[in-house]
Amino acid sequence: MWQSRTVAVREDRRGPPNTRVGAVVDQASEWAAFDALLGIEVESAPDATVGALAFYGRCSTEDNQDPETSRAWQLSNAAKFVRPLGGVIVAEFFDIGQSRSVPWERRNAASRLLSELRNRDRGWTGLVVGEGTRCWFGNQFSLTAPRFEAYGLDLWVPELGGKFENRNPSHKVLMSVLGGMSESERQHVQARVRAAMDAQVVNEGRHQGGRAPYGYKRKAIGCEYLPSTIRRQRLFAGSSRNTSTASVTAQSRID
Numbered sequence: 353m354w355q356s357r358t359v360a361v362r363e364d365r366r367g368p369p370n371t372r373v374g375a376v377v378d379q380a381s382e383w384a385a386f387d388a389l390l391g392i393e394v395e396s397a398p399d400a401t402v403g404a405l406a407f408y409g410r411c412s413t414e415d416n417q418d419p420e421t422s423r424a425w426q427l428s429n430a431a432k433f434v435r436p437l438g439g440v441i442v443a444e445f446f447d448i449g450q451s452r453s454v455p456w457e458r459r460n461a462a463s464r465l466l467s468e469l470r471n472r473d474r475g476w477t478g479l480v481v482g483e484g485t486r487c488w489f490g491n492q493f494s495l496t497a498p499r500f501e502a503y504g505l506d507l508w509v510p511e512l513g514g515k516f517e518n519r520n521p522s523h524k525v526l527m528s529v530l531g532g533m534s535e536s537e538r539q540h541v542q543a544r545v546r547a548a549m550d551a552q553v554v555n556e557g558r559h560q561g562g563r564a565p566y567g568y569k570r571k572a573i574g575c576e577y578l579p580s581t582i583r584r585q586r587l588f589a590g591s592s593r594n595t596s597t598a599s600v601t602a603q604s605r606i607d
Contacts, residue, residue, distance in 0.1 A: 402440075404442045405434060405476050406479050407426075407430050407446075408445045408465055409481065409482050409487070410447040410452065410461075411423065411449070411450075412450070412451060413449060426486065427482060429482040430481060430482045433508065443474070447459045447462060452488075453535075453538060456492060469499060469503045469505065477505060479508065481508070483510065483511075484509045484512075485534040488530065490532070490534070493527045494524075512527075
């Protein structure tokens with residue numbers, strides 16, 4: 353069949369221009385017969401118009417991050433992702449100060465988003481996110497995706513390059529990997545922060561909070577400006593020997 357298809361093209365090039373159209377039709381019919389012989393069903397091209405969508409994003413902390421900047425870049429990524437397909441963002445849901453490990457039902461904006469699924473007059477037919485790892489943690493996607501599917505809503509994830517297909521096993525694997533990456537990223541951040549705090553105690557004598565050990569007292573060793581406002585300062589505290597109890601601590605060491 354491949355040889356006959358090649359010959360048809362060659363003969364068509366030698367013939368007049370009008371015969372080339374007929375050769376293409378013959379090739380299409382040949383491949384259609386071949387698909388029918390193998391039992392392959394050719395699906396029609398999907399509709400390129402996405403329509404009205406809702407946007408969801410999340411920002412971990414309010415003091416150490418700028419919520420407006422975080423919302424802006426996530427919304428920009430989502431808009432650039434769906435705009436070529438005809439998607440328009442008509443509703444926004446953005447959580448501030450919510451950890452990714454918190455389930456969707458316990459997040460403020462995410463819980464309102466889930467409650468809107470039952471509303472037929474919500475005005476949007478799908479959800480788009482700016483970054484999948486920002487929104488889902490661990491197995492959260494496998495718990496929330498069926499709820500959207502039950503109401504006929506699509507989930508558009510940039511990491512997938514399109515909308516999530518429940519019957520596509522590759523999409524399920526990729527979303528599971530994204531959930532694992534999100535969980536791993538959070539654990540890595542926690543480990544780095546703890547290691548940095550230990551280094552501050554050893555190198556700078558930084559007091560990490562709580563009551564100073566017996567025989568020591570707190571002292572100010574410096575300050576820094578918080579990113580939320582210039583006027584607020586955070587005082588660094590260290591530990592120093594307490595002269596009033598120095599003799600007691602020295603005697604305890606000898607004993």
